């Protein structure tokens with residue numbers, strides 16, 4: 001690890017670094033990474049499924065009503081803390097994250113672009129009215145008396161990492177609609193088949209543009225929504241470092257590849273002082 005950290009230092013010292021993070025950064029906080037090589041295959045939900053299929057939507061909300069608590073209870077790990085510390089020291093300029101868990105913000109990072117939204121907000125697809133996930137939780141609990149008690153009795157816990165396992169029968173679950181207009185509510189998260197809102201993409205590109213280097217941590221860059229920032233940095237001739245377990249679609253653009261866990265690598269990077277950008 002020492003040699004790797006030395007090499008990272010020589011690449012990043014004196015540069016302002018934009019950071020792009022993915023699911024691999026949050027696995028040490030107990031949030032499963034469904035795309036990593038070690039994970040079982042799984043079909044991610046698409047936007048079309050969500051809006052087009054009422055049965056699917058009911059199942060989704062029933063599971064989410066249990067599962068969101070797990071994400072809400074998750075805490076930042078050494079990797080999140082290292083990036084926050086590096087930002088306070090002036091090395092990291094800001095973070096673009098594909099994660100919806102808010103763990104960068106919880107760790108104290110100040111400039112964060114939540115590229116795919118966050119678990120904590122819910123949006124009406126008809127009138128754009130937004131409520132917090134907590135508020136929706138209260139409405140769903142009211143509409144489904146006894147549901148959470150039943151889950152708790154079945155699992156012995158209110159907090160389940162994989163709600164699929166504990167919510168078997170969702171036929172009776174009642175979904176809640178927008179209180180303003182009766183429209184369909186959806187987590188304010190970008191799903192497969194959706195575009196990232198333009199203002200967010202602009203803020204992310206601005207961050208990469210302002211920076212002198214790009215560090216990718218915990219993403220296999222499987223989707224273009226993240227990969228395009230690697231293309232941008234590469235086109236501008238900026239050094240690119242990728243820290244990820246397993247191959248990524250950005251590997252051929254990288255000046256350096258670290259095939260290791262994010263939290264230990266980032267913690268080691270932050271432990272030895274980097275010369276801040278002047």
Ligand SMILES: [Zn+2]
Nearest residue numbers: 124127178181
């Ligand atoms: Zn509405």
